[in-house]
Amino acid sequence: MTLTLDFTNMMAGALPNGAGITEAQWREAAEAFRLAHRQVMGQQAQLGFLHLPTNEELLRASVAVAQDTRGRFDDVLLLGIGGSALGPIALRTALCAPQWNALTLEQRSGNPRLHVLDNVDPATIAATLARLDLSRTRVLVVSKSGGTVETMAQYLIVREALAQAVGEEQARAHLVFVTDPEVGSLRRIARAEGITTLDIPANVGGRFSVFSPVGVLPAAIMGIDVRALLGGAAHVTLLAEGEDVARNLPGAFAVLQWLSDTQHGRRIQVLMPYADPLRDLALWFVQLWAESLGKILPDGTSVGPTPLPALGATDQHSQVQLFMEGPQDKTVTFIAVRGRTDEGRIPARHADIPELGYLGGHTLGELIDIEQRATAGALAARGRFNATLHIDAIDAWHLGALMQTFELATAYAGALYGVDAFNQPGVELGKQFAYAMLGRAGSDAARTEWDALPKPDPRWRL
């Protein structure tokens, strides 16, 4: 059970034409990291995520609800968006069998399906409700604030459908809320109606909540080893206690990306696992990195790298051409899985055809591993910054370790960039405009601002 980061291909010396981070830059950054580490450790009001992996009480609460769910319910419908959805989806894709929801109960070892509604597309919700037997469906409503407009709209529709299917009284027993311990509409409804509710601690933000019941409850319901998941996260939390960047893996990741952006113009930062099960982990990372670091500084300057999701080997036939030959504005971080080289033996056939003959006797595990190394080497040969996170296996422990690595790296990167990694003020204006159009009370100022925006100009339409 290890997680290692090889960043040779980000450093001067390995890359041609003087490209790469110099040893002097790395040494200076080590000093900047010391300060960043201290600053992060001072933000205790935001650091709830560091304590989640060892919070036995929260874990037991999730496990109890999971036990109450399995067997009684065939389907779990999760209503949530952003941090409330991306973590559970990433865990399902990584740790459950492929196409989980299409498997039989036996193939799922008796565990329920998990459906996540993370949008307000009317067609998706209608199709989902049409397919579910609501009398056998548990509904999780997940929102840190307890008032997210998309999730509240989903909740109103699903609760009505549930009440029609099983009656008002019984509907309450199907619902589980996951929200702030004290404030918000969900908490208020839960208290008034006695609905089972699990806590997201007040000092844990939505995108840092995967090790709270937000991620742990659905994981436990699907039969994922949640103790191993939290164990991997706890391991990384310990790794990151020291302020020496050369011994702090999440810190090293943060420093490398920050240096690449601010000193070398590498402002687009690709996460590219070479493994289908990690496809949605990249999307979870995108939210974490983008929403935490894309900020306006007090002096009005905009900062923040742009995370870009990719998947190997698939994207060798899509984005890699751009990574190889496009502007020198990217870093690529691969995730490579060791120890699959005996999986997926390729039979010998068509030995007379050069394009097929040489493949016989190799394995897919070898092929995907070789393709990752070949792509990393080719990028380096062309001066393109890249690094590789190696994991031993795709299991709960390593997922926990990876996710906590990225959460810690995000906190450090916030300090390095000089931004508050834990807020998201930029989305407020769009929310206010939507409230104004929906006629929500108190949105008059937004309505005035909205009405003053330039209207569509017929000259600029075709």
Add this chain to the structure above:
Amino acid sequence: MTLTLDFTNMMAGALPNGAGITEAQWREAAEAFRLAHRQVMGQQAQLGFLHLPTNEELLRASVAVAQDTRGRFDDVLLLGIGGSALGPIALRTALCAPQWNALTLEQRSGNPRLHVLDNVDPATIAATLARLDLSRTRVLVVSKSGGTVETMAQYLIVREALAQAVGEEQARAHLVFVTDPEVGSLRRIARAEGITTLDIPANVGGRFSVFSPVGVLPAAIMGIDVRALLGGAAHVTLLAEGEDVARNLPGAFAVLQWLSDTQHGRRIQVLMPYADPLRDLALWFVQLWAESLGKILPDGTSVGPTPLPALGATDQHSQVQLFMEGPQDKTVTFIAVRGRTDEGRIPARHADIPELGYLGGHTLGELIDIEQRATAGALAARGRFNATLHIDAIDAWHLGALMQTFELATAYAGALYGVDAFNQPGVELGKQFAYAMLGRAGSDAARTEWDALPKPDPRWRL
């Protein structure tokens, strides 16, 4: 049946602080577009994609194989990667019911499931083969070159499994190849063994092939109205005949993105449909735009915008913070669907709670539409370039129109940037390195270059 592009929010006047494309830039670009249009029209050897929507012979060939498939087979397994997979996946997500492969035969109106293997992850292939009844599975092997290493490896494994399940003789009747009319290994095998094969015309590249049997065959098998699909594409092809950018929608899209990048530093170009079914269309666009435009010019300069996929409203809780407050380096093109405002009525409930009470009586269709407009307005208010493609409905005609719009725009953008939009030389080095490690004949030079690359440096590992 219309497709319109509103780009007010990309133009000076609509954006604050002097941001935006000026009328003078737009007029100059119109002249550049005339030249680009002529140049593209001169590249007939690459423009096969323009003629696909009206190629009756190819359409009939796909429809015949589809008819031979439906009823006889319950599952279709497509082996392909890049352009061979992204188009079929985008069409399935857009035009079939949600979670198509999890539906019953009746819910699918008797149409087969479609499984796409677009990677060489050993776990995915093993899980897929374990679930399929191969005696009722049609296998499509899709590769323009007929020798794509990932697809050949998949083919060898699947063919062996098929032969074991139904016998060597019968296995041939399950296979359909889709490849170049003359050259490549698949064509050679097809000829030797009498395997049914559909053509990708020689002048159609993989990422421009969705209206060839690459996309049309799987679409027809799933019961998609392929005549309407091609009709939408043909409509846009006609729209784009003129060299006046003010009347050429694909041209306008290309010019706007090119100007935004080269004159305004907007080098990251987001495609953000507000509709779950269009989620995978954005991934198809990413390949098209990235692989076509990310190139090294003859003088050694690297060019090419970076496409970024997003999904509304979901990404308002992920990437939009970065789009709003991060560096002024992005354009956002929304896709908005008209006419869904009566879908997904939200029931009145919890009228006493301000965060929920105002939602009752609205619809999800209204909500998603309002959120798109609110986000566009908020971005514009903060000087962020954005445009909106409006479509009337998510149906085969509009998908055809959208996809042909992006294909034409890509060809025009290639001419504007001065790159060959139809090749992908940058992926060759990684391929050669992989061949060398796999021991393929003729890869000695690559082996030498590979061996000369710097090795992982233990100083840069933790």
